[in-house]
Amino acid sequence: MSYLKTKGLIIREVNTGEADKIVTLFSRNRGRISALAKGARRPRSKLIAGTQFLSYCDYVLFCGRDMYSINSCEVVEPFYEIRNDMIRLTYAAHFVDIINDAIQENQPSPRVLQLLLNSLHMLSKTDKEPALIARIFELRFLSIMGFAPFVRGCIICGREDITDVSFSFRKCGFICSNEACTTNDSFALELSQGAVRAIQHIVHSKFDDLFSFKLSAQVLAELGGVTKRYLRERLEKDYTKLDFLKEI
Ligand SMILES: [Zn+2]
Incomplete structure (x- = not known):
């Protein structure tokens, strides 16, 4: 045996x-x-x-x-705290939905497991906003899976000290406001400074610091616009579990 x-x-x-x-x-x-x-x-x-x-x-x-x-x-x-709370449970189900599609049988993925456990810990043991935990989970998960967007500077010209920044879903990263760069993707989404910093933090921070920041409701909504679409385009699927929360 x-x-x-x-x-x-x-x-x-x-x-x-x-x-x-x-x-x-x-x-x-x-x-x-x-x-x-x-x-x-x-x-x-x-x-x-x-x-x-x-x-x-x-x-x-x-x-x-x-x-x-x-x-x-x-x-x-x-x-327990998650299983006994419908809102937290819905967020956890959203994480698991994504995991179920991406994790293969008999292939260890210790970094993804650690991210999931840390996200569940934040969801159950802290009063951190579940929507922010979800945005962090989504973007860091995609980064671990090999879909990290280029966010250290402009993905076209390489400049790092950029101020007016857009997110290009087509190029998978930030684009600066130079005309030579913006012509590469006229549908790139303009970002506030807060959203730029949040995205850089989620993609590049040390694991221990990953959840240690706050966002205004406005920037959180902006971040959600990026991660939801990035998730859909990279994994080629709509994740709809959280839509349920809009109805209650
Ligand atoms: Zn540029």
Whole structure:
């Protein structure tokens, strides 16, 4: 018999059989994996707490011929605060939606897992605005995945001390106001200084400092206009989970 010991976050749970579950784990060692949790829906099962959506646990998995099954689990962080709050839960579901598309089976992605865990921590343990956490998650996630926009200066002429800055979705980065540069993308989106600094911070800051800034409502909305479109164009998909929040 072979076993796998790994930390992991539950990103999906589906009921099966009389009292079982099949869970999808974003595991530290193997990326996205599915595992059977036998009897996890029985009231006295030892797997109850460790097989809930967003539970982060230490797992011992039995490697079966077709599938893993959970042998034992010890909860590290249950993220209760998120599961009990509809707004926070909707944001977490948005993060997981993006992760589910981008993370492959059996491919470890420790930096993405760390970003997700840090984002969930900010969402559950702090009063930081969920919309700002989401914008940071989206842009940093794309940067880790190899889609970092060029934001140290103008992507066309290379000048770094630029003041009037636009974001070019076509060129994937900042463009300065020189006519020779703006002609490269007449649809580039003009940015305020606040949005420029926020984007530079999200793409390039150290991991520990990533969430340590605030934005006015106006700049946050501006940033949202950039990240939502950048996400859609890079991943070629509309992520609509957060639209639900506009209706409540
Ligand atoms: Zn330029």
